[in-house]
Amino acid sequence: MMEKKYISPILEEIRKKDFQKDLKLAHDFALSYVKQVDEMRVYPDEEAIKNLRVFDEELSMEPESTNEVLKKLHQYGAPATVAQTGGRYFGFVNGGIMPSALCTKWITDVWDQNPALFVISPITSKIEEVCERWIKDLLGLPENTVAGFVSGSSTATLCGLVAGRNYILNNMGYDVVNKGLFNAPQIKVVVGEGAHSTVYKALSIIGLGKDRVTKIPYDNQGRIMVDKLPKLDDKTLLIIQAGNVNSGAFDDFNNICKKANEAGAWVHVDGAFGLWAAACPEMGDLTRGIDLADSWSVDGHKTLNAPYDNGIILCKHRDILVNAMHMTGSYIIYNENRDGMLYTTEMSRRARAVDLWATLKGLGKRGVGQLVWELHKKAKYFANLLIEDGLEILNDVVFNQVLVHYHSDNKTEELVKEIQKSGVCWLGGSKWLGKSVMRISVCSYKTSYNDIEKSAEEILRIAKNLKRD
Template sequence: MNDIELLHEAARLAVEYVAGTDGRPATPDAAALAGLDAFDEPLPDGPTDPSDALRLLSEVADPATMVSTGPNYYGFVNGATFPVALGAAFLVNAWDQNAALPVMSPAAAKLHDVARGWLLDVLRLPGHADVGFVTGATVANASCMAAARDELLERAGWDAKSDGLFGAPPITVVVGENTHSTVRKSLGLIGLGSDRVVKVLTDDQGRIDHTELPTHLSGPVLVCAQAGEVNTGAFDPFDEIADWLAATTDNGWLHVDGAFGLWALADPSRTHLVAGLHRADSWATDGHKWLNVTYDCGIAIVAREGALRRTFSSVAGYLPPERGFEAMHHTPQSSQRARQVEVWAVLRTLGRSGVAELVQRASDGAQLIAEQLRGADFDVLNDVVINQVLLRYGSAATTEALIAEIQRDGRIWCGATQWRGETAMRVSVSSWKTTLDDAARAADVIVECARRLTPHE
C-alpha cells in the first residue's frame, strides 16, 4: 500500500466510523474496553507496515470510543462534529499549516480575519475586538485574564510583562462562589492566585447576587462573571455587575467565562439572558462545544485592541516584519494549528440563522427532558434556560445509583455533579445531532433506569 492508498484507507475507515455513530450506544461495552489490551505490545525494533497501525486503531480503538459524536451523549457539554467541520479538519491536517504567521500560511491568516469578523457578527460583540484561537476555554480564560492583568497594571503604572508581578500593585479579583474551576486554574496560571479572590454569594441558580458585591475596594479590580453556569446554565446579571464595577473603580475589567453559554448571544430569543453581556472587556468560549467543531478549539475575545498583542508578542531575529494578523503574537502558543478554518466552515454553512437554530434546538431538547422527568418523580433543580438540566432522583445516594445504572446501561451517557454539597445528575444537550425525538428517548431511558433501582437504592 503506497502513501496515497494509505490515506484513502484512513479516510474510508473514518467515514465508516461516522456513518455508524447514530446507531451505537453512547458508551463502549466491556468487551471493547478489554480489547484495548491489544495495544500493550513492545515497541517494534524496526519499521512495520503502516496499514497495520490503521487496522489496529479501527478494530480496537474505534469500538472503545465514547460516541460523543452521536445524538445520545449528554455529558460534559461535549459537542459532536458537524460533517463540514470534520471535512475541513481533514483538509487542515493535510495542509499541515503552522498558523503562527501569515508568511507561514497566507490561507490561515486570511481565514482568521474572516472567521473573526463572522464570530463577532453572530455573537453581536464589538467589531473591533481581537480574537485568538487556542486549545479550549481554560487557555481562552487565561489569555483574556492575562491581557486584563497587564492592562490594569499598566494603568496603575506597572509593566507586568517586563517587570513581573513581584512588587506590582495588587489586583483585587472578584468571582462568584459558583465560578468554574477553569477560571480558578487560569488565575493560578497568570499569577493572580486561584484562591486569592473575593467570592460573592450566588442565588439558587448559581448567579452572582449583585447586592452582595463588595464595597470600599481600591486599586485595580478584575471581575470574572459567567455566561452559562456549568450545572444550571444560568447567566450572571451583567448590567448590574458592570454598573457596580464602574461605580467602584476607574481601573476595572469585566471578563466573562462563556465556554458554552456565550453562544446564547447568537439566539435573538434569549436576549433576556445576555442583557449587558456586551459591556464586558473580554469573553472566553469554545468552538468544540456548541458550535460542534472538532477538538480542540477555544476562543479568546478581547474588546481592547492591542491588549492580547501586548501580553503575548515575542521578538526574535528571524521573525519577519509584521504582515497582517500574526496569531503567535496574540496567543500563548507560537506554533499552532489553523483552528479558525473549521470555525469558518461551520459559520459559512449555518449562517446567522443556522447558529441561532442550533442554540434553540438544543435548548428545546433540554426543556423537553426536564418536562418529561418532572412528571416521573424527578426533582429538576434549575430553571432550564438553555441546554443544561440539573436533576435529583430522591436522595443524593439514589441519584448516584441512578447515574451508575444509566452508565452501565450505555444507551445514553450523562454524569454526576455536586450541587449545594450533594450529588446531582447533569444532562447537557450539546450535539447538533440531538433531535427532540432523541431528547424524548433520553428521558425515557433515564426513567427506565430509575425504575430498575431497588427501593433500598
C-alpha cells in the same frame, strides 16, 4: 571535503510508498464509523475497554506499516471511543461535530498549516481575520474586539485574565510584562462563587493565586447576587460567566458590567458554552450587557458543534492582549497582515480557525441562532419528560443544562452509574446546592427528539428498578 550524503533507509521506504491506498483505507474506516455511530453503544462496554491492552506494547525498532496502524485503530480504538458525535451523549458540555467542519478538517489535515504568522500561512491568516469579524458580529461585541484562536476556554480564560492583570498593573504604573510580579502592587480579584475551576487554574498560573480571591455568593440558580458585589475599583479584575457549568445560568451582565465600568474594573466573561446565546435572537435577554465587558472566552467545540480543539479569546483592548502575548526573535517576521500568534499563548498551532470558519459557513448566521435555540428547546423537552416518579428538576432550564435529583444523594448517584453502564445514553453526575445531581447537557446538533425520548425512557426505567431495590 564534501559531506557524505546520508539517506535513512526507513525514510526512503516511507517516501517511496504510495500512500494513496492508506488514505483510502483511512477514509473507508472513517466512513464506516460515521455510519454506525448512531447505533453503537454510547459508552464502550467492558470488553472494548479491556481490549485496549493491545496498545500496551513497546515501541518497535522497525516501523510498522500505515495499513497495520490504521487497522489496529479501527479494530480496537473505534469500539472504545465514546459516541459523542451521535445523538445520545449528554455528558460534560461536549458538542458534536458539524459535517461542514468535519469534511474541512480532513482537508486542513492534509494542508497541515501553521497559523503562527502570515508568512507561514497566508490562507489561515486570512481565515482567522474573517472569523474574528464574524464572531464579533454574531455575538454583538464591540468593533475594536480582537480574537485569538486557542485550544479551548481554559487557555482563552488564561489569556483574558493575563490581559486584565496587565491592564490594571499598567494603569498603576507597573510594567508587569518585563518586571514580573515580584514587586508588583496588589490587585483585587473578584469571582462569582459558581466560577468554573479553570478560572481558578488560570489565576494560579498567572500568579494571582486560587485563594486570594473575593468570592461573590450566588443565588439558587448559580447567578452572582448583584447586591453582594464587593466595592469595585480600577484595581479590580472581575470574572463573571455566561453559562454555569451545572445549571447553565447566566450572570446579570448589564448591571454588573455597568457597576464595573463606572469603577474602572476589568471584566472577563467566561462564556465557554453560554456566550453563543448572544447569537440567538430569542435569547437576547440572557446576554444583555455582555458587550460592556473587556474580554470573553468561548468555545467553538461546545455549543457551536465545531470539532476539537477550538477555543477563542476575545478582547476589547488589542494592545494589551498583544503586549502580553508578543515575542520576538531574529527569525520572526511580522507582517502588516494578521499574525495569529500575537493573540495566543502558543506560537505553532493547528489551523483550527478553518474548522470554525467551516462550521459557521455550514450554519449561516440564522443557523447558529437556530442551533442554540433548538438545544435549549430540547433541554426543556428532556426535563419535562423526566418529571415523573420522584425525579426532580433542580434548575430553571434557561439554556441547555438540566439538573435532576432522585430521592436521595445515594439513589441519584446509583442512577447515574446505571445509566452510564446502559450504553443507551451517557450523562454525568455533579453536586448542586449540596445535593447529588444527574447532569444533562444537550449540546449536539445530532440529538433528535427521538434520542431524547429513548434516553428519558431508559432513565425512567432504570429509576423504577432502583426504587424496587
